[in-house]
Amino acid sequence: MKPRERFIAAIKRQETDRVPRFNRYVGAVKQKMAPIFGVDPNEFEIKQGNDGVLIQIGINGEYSHRLVGEGETYTSEWGVKYQGIHGFNQPVEHPLKTAELGGYKFPDPNKPERMDAIRAAMKQYHQDYAVMVDLSCTLFEAGFHLRGMENFVMDAYENEQFVMDVIDGLSNYYEKIGNRAIQEGIDVIRIGDDVGVQTGLIMPPDKWRQLVKPYLKRMIASFKQTNPDIIVKYHSCGDFSTIIPDVIEMGVELIGSMQPCGALADPFKIKEEFGDKVAFLGGLDVQQLLPNGSPQDVREGVKKVLKAYASGGGYVWMPAHYVNVDVPLENIWAMLEAVKEYGNFPINID
Amino acid sequence: MELLSRLADSVEQGQSDNAKDFTQQCLDQGMEPNNVLLEGLMAGLNVIGGRFKRNECYIPEVLLAAKAMHQGLEILRPLLSDADAQSLGKVVLGTVEGDVHDIGKNILGMMLEGSGFEVIDVGVNTGADKFIETLQQEKAPILALSALLSTTMPALKKTIEALATAGMRDTVKVMVGGAPVTQEYADKIGADGYAVDAATAVDVAKSFL
Ligand code: B12
Numbered sequence: 001m002k003p004r005e006r007f008i009a010a011i012k013r014q015e016t017d018r019v020p021r022f023n024r025y026v027g028a029v030k031q032k033m034a035p036i037f038g039v040d041p042n043e044f045e046i047k048q049g050n051d052g053v054l055i056q057i058g059i060n061g062e063y064s065h066r067l068v069g070e071g072e073t074y075t076s077e078w079g080v081k082y083q084g085i086h087g088f089n090q091p092v093e094h095p096l097k098t099a100e101l102g103g104y105k106f107p108d109p110n111k112p113e114r115m116d117a118i119r120a121a122m123k124q125y126h127q128d129y130a131v132m133v134d135l136s137c138t139l140f141e142a143g144f145h146l147r148g149m150e151n152f153v154m155d156a157y158e159n160e161q162f163v164m165d166v167i168d169g170l171s172n173y174y175e176k177i178g179n180r181a182i183q184e185g186i187d188v189i190r191i192g193d194d195v196g197v198q199t200g201l202i203m204p205p206d207k208w209r210q211l212v213k214p215y216l217k218r219m220i221a222s223f224k225q226t227n228p229d230i231i232v233k234y235h236s237c238g239d240f241s242t243i244i245p246d247v248i249e250m251g252v253e254l255i256g257s258m259q260p261c262g263a264l265a266d267p268f269k270i271k272e273e274f275g276d277k278v279a280f281l282g283g284l285d286v287q288q289l290l291p292n293g294s295p296q297d298v299r300e301g302v303k304k305v306l307k308a309y310a311s312g313g314g315y316v317w318m319p320a321h322y323v324n325v326d327v328p329l330e331n332i333w334a335m336l337e338a339v340k341e342y343g344n345f346p347i348n349i350d
Numbered sequence: 351m352e353l354l355s356r357l358a359d360s361v362e363q364g365q366s367d368n369a370k371d372f373t374q375q376c377l378d379q380g381m382e383p384n385n386v387l388l389e390g391l392m393a394g395l396n397v398i399g400g401r402f403k404r405n406e407c408y409i410p411e412v413l414l415a416a417k418a419m420h421q422g423l424e425i426l427r428p429l430l431s432d433a434d435a436q437s438l439g440k441v442v443l444g445t446v447e448g449d450v451h452d453i454g455k456n457i458l459g460m461m462l463e464g465s466g467f468e469v470i471d472v473g474v475n476t477g478a479d480k481f482i483e484t485l486q487q488e489k490a491p492i493l494a495l496s497a498l499l500s501t502t503m504p505a506l507k508k509t510i511e512a513l514a515t516a517g518m519r520d521t522v523k524v525m526v527g528g529a530p531v532t533q534e535y536a537d538k539i540g541a542d543g544y545a546v547d548a549a550t551a552v553d554v555a556k557s558f559l
Binding site for chain 2: 085086088090149150153154156157158197198199200201202203204286287288290291292324325326
């Protein structure tokens, strides 16, 4: 069975031979691991057993992959000024200084080169592997870049119309590039908006329903119009459980990253509640377990996640975020081995 | 009295304009500035802090309340006598090296301020040197360190060690926090205090006094 078929079957909540994998590693870990596998760092994720590839475009794709020297700055085409801090680009200046769009111009979604990376990935991988295009940092979170996180969440109370105008502009942009990506024949489109923190949503669910959901809904409907078979994935960090029913209602078939905090800390309950309507991706704790646990702890953690989410299908393996530089090599091995050992159907874990 | 509780309510509800107006009205009625601060502005912020701790409100509501408090404080500040302005103590606050998350740190700073501490916020991605330098400059007895990434938790330990090397470990109380940090980890690295949320962190800071 081809990895792509396995990946898609899992999202359609079918059991196949094994649970598909979608591990993601930060650049420095790829550099460290690739020589051990004897592969190129750019190929590492596929070579270590992933069933799909991810291409990021938009605000996040641009800022999180651009190499900026320590302390150096650059201004993106969105007008956001970033500074390089320990390999991460931190927004330090936002184009929307007040709660007004004024003459702000969103970037042009129709630039031809925006599809280059996607076309290359389709050519190289799509024959065998699933191709997911990530629009993440799509609506509410993209507003953090344009306006600053604290300002934007306060605007959601004090200047609702402004927030909706920003999100409208963003959703027009992302709808267009998303549809272009879908026309390239990709399998999954990923919308990502970090609206969760450790204990729940950043803002009341009704605020999200009023200010964000209508635009998300419009965008997803447009994607489905372009290709009714396109799979839509929704991502949020933190505990976003209160809006999972809304997300499902809009036609999302895959959700992640199931960071085990707040109400998401009990994967069995989440699977029971939503497992007949949506598939899951993620779930293994990267805050404590993966970096600080013993290899045996990691094994047990993997078993728990697989038992809860993968039983009966409907699950793609990944930790709850990137594997970061603080994860010891032996824990990475323990994770990969445990997924290999226990991630086969029928899931048989006690 | 009535007016003070309306002032507290306006802070709690994050109504900046009202907070400003009511602060002025309190003063116009001849109330003591320090009273207005304690029983109006700070009282309001403390209520929202408690609600946040119990998970009964959301992050923007805390930010708005702090903003409202600051509106009132701006009017009061020039009127507070030196004795009134005596703070509970100075706290140097920052996010550790390699880490740029700052919402949790900022909320903590606001709560500390709202409880009467003087907060010196050194920002994000702060190295041990900078913390030590600021502690010395300000003669501050409390250091509050925030880390949001498992990869930057070791910087908490590093900072505490640097403090010891600088011979300041006995004169500065250190508290640590942030999403991945636990009481267990705080104990392991020899921190003096830990809290899971900002309101509890204020209690921890007070226990240092
Ligand atoms: C918003 C956010 C961001 C924003 C931050 C914007 C900003 N201005 O702060 C941005 C986009 C910049 C960001 C970047 C990254 N992030 Co981030 N982020 C988050 C998110 C979604 C919410 C954090 C937040 O604001 N919480 C709200 C505040 C109020 O909570 P808090 O900070 O925990 O603070 C409370 C308590 O902890 C306590 N407290 C806090 N500090 C202190 C200090 C003391 C002394 C005390 C006593 C108490 C205390 O009081 C606060 C209030 O009650 C979390 C998800 C999560 N589950 O937390 C991920 C999260 C923290 N990020 C994560 C990651 C991986 C990253 C990146 C590496 C991703 C990447 N490659 O781009 C980068 C790293 C950047 C860097 N070098 O720092 C991971 C960390 C995983 C791990 N291994 O630990 C998380 C957990 C998401 C996940 N799914 O796993 N992120």
